[in-house]
Amino acid sequence: MSERHIEMFWRCSSCQHRNLGRHMVCQGCKNAKDGSEQYEMPEDTASAVTVTDAALLRMATAGPHWRCAYCDSDQRALDGGCKNCGASPPVSPGTPDKAPAPPEKKKSRRGCISLVLIVAFFGCCCPMWMNSGKSGSASVQPPPEQVKTGPEWTRSLQVKELAWEHTVSVERRHQVEREGFAEDKPSDALQVKAQGQRHHHDDQVLNGYETVYFTERKQSGYTTETYRDKEACGEDCSTTPKKCKEDCTSNKNGFATCKTTCTGGEKRCTTRYCSVTKTRKEPRYVDERRSRKEPRYRSVPRDAPWFSWKEWTWSHERDVKASGKTLETRWPADAELRPPKALPKGTQERNSRSASYTVVFQGEGHPPVTYSPETLEEFQRFAIGSMHTVQQEKGEVSVVPAKPPPPAATK
Numbered sequence: 001m002s003e004r005h006i007e008m009f010w011r012c013s014s015c016q017h018r019n020l021g022r023h024m025v026c027q028g029c030k031n032a033k034d035g036s037e038q039y040e041m042p043e044d045t046a047s048a049v050t051v052t053d054a055a056l057l058r059m060a061t062a063g064p065h066w067r068c069a070y071c072d073s074d075q076r077a078l079d080g081g082c083k084n085c086g087a088s089p090p091v092s093p094g095t096p097d098k099a100p101a102p103p104e105k106k107k108s109r110r111g112c113i114s115l116v117l118i119v120a121f122f123g124c125c126c127p128m129w130m131n132s133g134k135s136g137s138a139s140v141q142p143p144p145e146q147v148k149t150g151p152e153w154t155r156s157l158q159v160k161e162l163a164w165e166h167t168v169s170v171e172r173r174h175q176v177e178r179e180g181f182a183e184d185k186p187s188d189a190l191q192v193k194a195q196g197q198r199h200h201h202d203d204q205v206l207n208g209y210e211t212v213y214f215t216e217r218k219q220s221g222y223t224t225e226t227y228r229d230k231e232a233c234g235e236d237c238s239t240t241p242k243k244c245k246e247d248c249t250s251n252k253n254g255f256a257t258c259k260t261t262c263t264g265g266e267k268r269c270t271t272r273y274c275s276v277t278k279t280r281k282e283p284r285y286v287d288e289r290r291s292r293k294e295p296r297y298r299s300v301p302r303d304a305p306w307f308s309w310k311e312w313t314w315s316h317e318r319d320v321k322a323s324g325k326t327l328e329t330r331w332p333a334d335a336e337l338r339p340p341k342a343l344p345k346g347t348q349e350r351n352s353r354s355a356s357y358t359v360v361f362q363g364e365g366h367p368p369v370t371y372s373p374e375t376l377e378e379f380q381r382f383a384i385g386s387m388h389t390v391q392q393e394k395g396e397v398s399v400v401p402a403k404p405p406p407p408a409a410t411k
């Protein structure tokens with residue numbers, strides 16, 4: 001950045017003479033320059049002559065003019081008093097201090113306090129109101145679904161219907177005829193008879209070898225391949241055009257300071273790529289015809305001895321059921337379990353028991369609820385009309401066991 005000074009001019013308001021910036025008195029009519037007469041910049045600042053004379057440079061760099069308070073004429077900063085009337089220059093006036101802004105009203109603080117008061121009021125008084133309102137009434141039930149993983153519902157329900165069924169399954173042991181290979185025959189088989197030979201399985205027997213031909217790919221030397229590639233081979237550079245500009249500002253004393261600023265002139269480079277021919281070795285493959293011997297098998301049927309025999313076995317014969325719709329249950333009597341016809345000699349029977357119990361609860365505004373106790377002992381607890389806490393969880397109905405009544409309540 002370079003700097004120079006040029007001379008401005010001013011036009012006399014009395015005689016219109018164009019005066020150079022160095023003059024404080026009109027060269028046409030000898031009137032002193034007053035405050036209304038502005039310095040003007042030359043039309044073409046670029047061709048304006050640079051100030052080099054020492055006396056003129058002192059004027060140019062002395063700072064702005066001051067205005068005489070008595071005769072209203074402009075005076076150079078480097079002159080002691082008014083050249084026009086002899087008055088002395090003014091002491092540089094200080095700027096009066098700005099009055100401090102009135103303090104801002106703190107509305108937000110007041111809002112906070114009132115909010116605190118409201119919270120304190122409700123925080124301490126509301127529970128008291130609630131307590132006084134509820135006092136004397138029955139114990140407050142906890143709201144339903146307090147625990148998200150709890151039952152779908154819990155109700156206190158009355159037993160409406162009962163049903164039970166006792167089943168005795170009767171099996172009979174009797175002789176059956178069986179046949180099979182030796183490995184199928186139980187050790188306690190009776191009246192075993194050989195029944196000749198039967199096809200048991202097939203064996204795979206080696207039947208000679210077969211020559212199988214195939215091709216195999218093998219590497220055999222290399223081939224040289226040429227290809228094109230790109231490689232860096234220097235740089236392409238250019239310089240951005242340089243531009244300079246001169247700006248002139250008035251010194252407010254008949255002269256102006258002109259500053260030149262320049263842009264551009266930077267060197268920019270990019271890598272240049274060239275196309276080159278390169279070679280590389282590629283492995284070469286050939287197909288080779290080869291052979292191998294593979295075994296061939298044939299199926300040979302094998303026979304084994306076949307037997308017939310008799311064996312004892314248990315099989316289901318009949319079910320005998322007893323059922324009812326009260327808490328009084330029973331098992332089928334011995335008379336009911338007796339076989340309808342006399343058993344053949346040597347034949348035995350055996351029994352096994354199974355039971356099912358059903359309790360139907362009144363729905364209380366919902367469909368009736370059915371529950372199946374596991375044991376007779378549990379079933380006995382559900383007298384018709386008795387109340388039970390029933391709940392459903394994951395689609396399954398269960399009964400919450402009742403707490404044993406306190407000793408004082410028993411009569």
Ligand SMILES: [Zn+2]
Binds near residue numbers: 012015027030
């Ligand atoms: Zn004049």
Ligand SMILES: [Zn+2]
Binds near residue numbers: 069082087
């Ligand atoms: Zn004066």
